[in-house]
Structures are given as C-alpha cells and as structure tokens.
Amino acid sequence: MSAAPEAAPAGGRTEREVAQRAVLRTLIIAQVLSGAGLAAGVTVGALLAAEMLESTSAAGVPALLFALGAGGSAVLIGAMSQRRGRRVGLAWGYAAGAVGALGVVMAAAIDSVPVLFASLLIYGAGSAANLQARYAGADLAPPARRARASAVVLVATTAGAVLGPQLAEASGALVEPWGLSALTGPFAVAALAYGVGAAVLALWLRPDPLLLALRLGARPADAPPVDAAADDDQGEPRWRPRVVGAIVAMVGTQAVMVGVMTMTPVHMTGHGHTLSAAATVISLHVAAMYLPAPLSGVVVDRWGVVPTVLAASVTLVAAAATLALAPGESLIPIAIGLALLGLGWSLGIVAGTQVLSTAPPLANRARLQGRADFFIAASSAAGGGASGLVVAGSSFAVLAWGGVAMAVAVALVAPSLRTNVTKRQNVLPLDRFEG
Numbered sequence: 496m497s498a499a500p501e502a503a504p505a506g507g508r509t510e511r512e513v514a515q516r517a518v519l520r521t522l523i524i525a526q527v528l529s530g531a532g533l534a535a536g537v538t539v540g541a542l543l544a545a546e547m548l549e550s551t552s553a554a555g556v557p558a559l560l561f562a563l564g565a566g567g568s569a570v571l572i573g574a575m576s577q578r579r580g581r582r583v584g585l586a587w588g589y590a591a592g593a594v595g596a597l598g599v600v601m602a603a604a605i606d607s608v609p610v611l612f613a614s615l616l617i618y619g620a621g622s623a624a625n626l627q628a629r630y631a632g633a634d635l636a637p638p639a640r641r642a643r644a645s646a647v648v649l650v651a652t653t654a655g656a657v658l659g660p661q662l663a664e665a666s667g668a669l670v671e672p673w674g675l676s677a678l679t680g681p682f683a684v685a686a687l688a689y690g691v692g693a694a695v696l697a698l699w700l701r702p703d704p705l706l707l708a709l710r711l712g713a714r715p716a717d718a719p720p721v722d723a724a725a726d727d728d729q730g731e732p733r734w735r736p737r738v739v740g741a742i743v744a745m746v747g748t749q750a751v752m753v754g755v756m757t758m759t760p761v762h763m764t765g766h767g768h769t770l771s772a773a774a775t776v777i778s779l780h781v782a783a784m785y786l787p788a789p790l791s792g793v794v795v796d797r798w799g800v801v802p803t804v805l806a807a808s809v810t811l812v813a814a815a816a817t818l819a820l821a822p823g824e825s826l827i828p829i830a831i832g833l834a835l836l837g838l839g840w841s842l843g844i845v846a847g848t849q850v851l852s853t854a855p856p857l858a859n860r861a862r863l864q865g866r867a868d869f870f871i872a873a874s875s876a877a878g879g880g881a882s883g884l885v886v887a888g889s890s891f892a893v894l895a896w897g898g899v900a901m902a903v904a905v906a907l908v909a910p911s912l913r914t915n916v917t918k919r920q921n922v923l924p925l926d927r928f929e930g
Contacts, residue, residue: 507870511711514702515635519644521699522632523651525692527624529589530655532596532688540615543678547608547780558757558879564595564619566624566872570640572620572627573865580703581631582696584861585624589693596686596889600670600679618682621689623868625652630864633852634704639796642849646792649845649929653785655688699919709857734854740911741850744804744869746874747905748843751898752836754878754885755818756780759833766823776830783837791845800912803846808906810839815898823891850912 540557548556568588576584598614601607632648654743666680759780760773795803815833821828847867855863885894 508848509533511635511707514704515644516709518704519632519647519704520636522628522648522794523696524699525585525589525695525907526625526628526648526651527655527686528692528695529592529621530627530652532589532592532621532685532692533625533652533656543603543676543682544611544615546678547606547611556612559876560612560615561622562879563620564616565623566619566876568620568623569627569868569872570865572623573862573868576627576631576705576865577859577861580636580706581861582700582703585628585631586693586696586698587855588624588627589621589689589696591617591688592619592624593693595620596682596689599682600675600686603676603679604674618685619872621685623872626868626871627864629702629848630852630861631700633900634708634850638853641852642795642845643789643792645848645852646788646790646845649788649841650785651849653782656781656785705857705861712857734856736911737850737854737914738863738867740908741800741847741854742870744807744905744908744912745844745867746870746880747848747901747908748811748840748847749871749903750809750874750878750887751815751905752784752840752878753875754882754893754901755815755836755898756833757879758882758891758894759818759829761886762823763826763829768824768826772826774835776826779830780833780837783834784840785837787838787841788845791841794842795846795849800846800849801909803842804909804912805906807839807843807846808902808909810835810842811905812899812900814839815895815902819895819899838900846912854914 540561544556568591572584572588574584575587595614595616595618598617599611602611602614629645629648633645636644668686670680670683671677756777760777763776765772791803794806814832817828817832817835821832851860851864851867882894885897
C-alpha cells in the first residue's frame with residue numbers, strides 16, 4: 496500500500512511538521528508533571544521504607560523496586576505503543592505510576608509492608624514512561640534533528656524534578672491531619688502529578704506520533720520517500736549490530752552514573768559534610784543530567800553517534816577519576832565530579848536514543864525501545880546494589896575507579912555504532928527484519 500502525499504497546510508508546513516509541533520508541546524507538559532511525580536516520591540522513598548521497617552538497612556529497597564518496576568513496565572509500554580500507539584502506552588505508564596503512588600500512601604496508612612513493596616514496584620511504571628517519552632518526541636522528527644527532538648523531551652523533566660522535592664515538606668504538612676506519616680505527602684503529590692500527566696497524554700497526544708509515522712511510511716520499498724523524515728521507515732540495512740551497540744553503550748553509561756552517584760551522599764556524610772551539602776551536590780548532578788540534553792542532541796545531530804559516545808566515555812572517565820582522587824573533605828571536586836557524571840550520562844543516553852529512534856524499522860521500533868529501556872533499568876538496579884557492596888568491602892575510591900574501567904568499556908562499543916548507509920534507496924525490504 497502506498498501512502499498519500501502529505502498535504503502542505505497553511506504556512507507551507509507538512510502534516511508531519513504540524514503534528515510534530517503539537518506532539519512536542521504535549522510531551523513537554525506531561526514530562527514536567529511526570530518529573531514532579533518521579534522526584535517527589537524518590538525523595539522520601541528510602542526514608543519511608545526505613546521508618547515502616549524500623550531498619551536503616553531497608554533504605555535501599557525502594558530504589559531496587561523502582562528499577563525492577565521500571566524495567567518490567569518499559570517492556571509493556573514498548574509493546575503497547577507498538578500495537579496501539581504512544582498515546583496509549585505512555586498514558587498507561589503514567590496512570591500505573593499514579594496507582595503505585597496511591598498504594599504507597601495506603602500502605603503507610605494500614606502499616607502494611609507487603610502493600611508498600613508491591614506499590615513501589617508499580618510506581619516504577621511512571622519512571623519507565625517518563626524515560627520512554629523521549630522516543631515519542633523523535634517519531635516524527637527529521638533524521639537530522641531527531642536527537643535534538645528527543646533531548647527537548649528529556650530536558651522538560653528538569654522543571655518537575657526540581658519542583659517535586661521542594662513540595663516534600665508542604666505536602667507532608669497537608670497529610671498529617673489525616674493521621675498519615677508526613678513522608679507519604681510526596682507520594683500523594685506523585686499520584687496527582689502522574690494522574691494529570693496521564694490525562695494530558697490521553698486527551699492531547701493527537702495525532703499519535705508513532706501511528707502517524709507508520710501511516711506516512713506505509714509505501715513500497717522502491718517508492719520515492721514522502722519527505723526526509725519518512726526516509727528511514729524501513730530501518731537501516733544491517734541495523735541489528737548498531738542497536739545492540741547502542742543498548743550496551745546506554746547500559747554502561749547508566750551503570751556508571753547510578754553506581755557512583757548512589758554512594759556519593761554516603762561518602763560525603765561519612766567525611767563530615769552535612770545532608771544539605773550532599774543534597775545540593777545531588778541536585779547539581781541531576782541538573783547536569785537533563786539541562787545539557789539539547790546540547791547533547793546538537794552534538795549527535797552535527798557530529799554523529801560515534802563521536803558523541805566517545806565524548807560520553809571521556810566525560811565519564813574524567814568524572815569517576817575526579818571522584819576517586821578527590822579528598823573526602825573537599826566539596827568542590829566532588830561537586831565537579833558529580834556534574835561531569837551527569838553530563839556524561841546525557842551524552843551517552845541521547846546518542847543511544849538516536850540509534851534506537853532511527854536504525855530499527857518502524858514495524859518493531861517501539862518494541863525494541865521498550866526492551867532497551869528494560870536493560871537500562873536493570874543496570875540501574877545492578878549498579879545501585881553493587882555500589883553499596885563495593886564500598887562496604889573496600890572504599891568509595893575503589894568504586895569510582897571501577898566506574899573509570901566501565902566508562903572505558905563504553906568507548907570500546909563505539910565502533911559498532913558506525914553506519915555505512917549513504918543511499919536510502921538501497922534499504923532492504925521490511926519483511927527481512929520482521930520477527
């Protein structure tokens with residue numbers, strides 16, 4: 496079946512361009528809301544678990560459950576998006592995050608640890624949807640601007656992520672009159688933010704970016720492209736090695752970031768820094784993850800994926816080495832190391848996202864993206880869990896040097912991300928890639 500040529504609406508813009516503008520507006524609103532939902536709950540998750548279980552050793556359980564829930568949900572969201580579109584998949588993820596957040600509040604009210612753990616697992620779906628929204632931002636973008644489009648969606652998370660923790664104290668005061676722990680207040684905020692985000696997507700993410708891209712790309716393999724953005728609907732020849740390389744690069748980037756970042760506050764407080772100082776450094780780190788995303792997108796679109804992954808590796812090496820060598824009592828080098836760690840993550844994730852948003856055929860692109868995010872979430876769980884064991888058995892410096900080694904390994908993946916595709920007319924038939 497051949498797609499009808501795109502009509503040029505008023506102003507000379509194609510249907511794809513008009514739809515892309517509307518999609519990005521909706522995604523930005525939803526990302527601000529979901530950022531607040533994610534950060535509000537994560538801020539006090541460890542404290543709530545320690546309070547309910549009356550043990551500080553349980554403080555790491557929420558992070559593990561978030562990661563496991565996010566990984567499983569990423570696969571479901573990807574498969575759902577492939578079948579029914581991004582609107583359904585992402586709205587489901589945000590709605591599940593809202594249900595999980597409400598479940599945490601209920602668990603605290605009835606003092607049920609099993610309900611708490613189950614709710615934290617479901618709550619991870621919101622995190623998965625938040626991360627997968629970057630792919631929706633790239634569905635309709637021209638290949639030359641696809642990295643920047645996904646980066647715009649990522650950076651929108653920053654506003655909510657900064658706002659969420661600031662609401663912790665105020666929201667706690669609101670729920671205390673109901674006989675609830677003040678620590679459940681941020682989860683009530685998360686439920687509201689995720690719920691509104693789900694409604695925004697369900698009502699306004701129209702046309703659905705993935706379904707429209709599929710419709711505009713439904714043409715014979717030898718037909719001329721409808722426009723530049725539709726030119727990759729069948730994917731790249733021999734795309735599988737690039738996709739595997741991109742997933743490995745993102746997994747390595749995520750593992751370095753989470754592993755080192757998780758233990759930095761513990762390292763700081765152990766050397767006499769205040770909790771406020773540790774929180775400030777982590778806030779700087781989070782800002783360095785998301786705020787430079789548009790710059791990372793420009794780097795990918797202008798210079799390519801391979802140079803960007805190499806830049807991510809070098810930045811992560813510099814970050815981990817700085818933290819390994821910095822005296823524990825010195826705040827500034829630690830802050831610089833965490834900021835570099837965030838920037839390296841931004842470069843690596845945006846570069847990998849570009850490959851997964853371009854190389855696979857549209858017929859199974861969203862499904863593959865969900866599976867990729869499963870591995871990213873799994874690396875978060877493994878990195879966070881292993882970091883505590885490494886520090887307990889040796890030192891923070893040893894953990895940081897391990898991050899250096901893993902960051903070097905990310906650079907070794909870069910050659911697999913090269914592509915020799917120069918003529919899009921030579922793409923292979925879609926049925927060669929299905930299944």
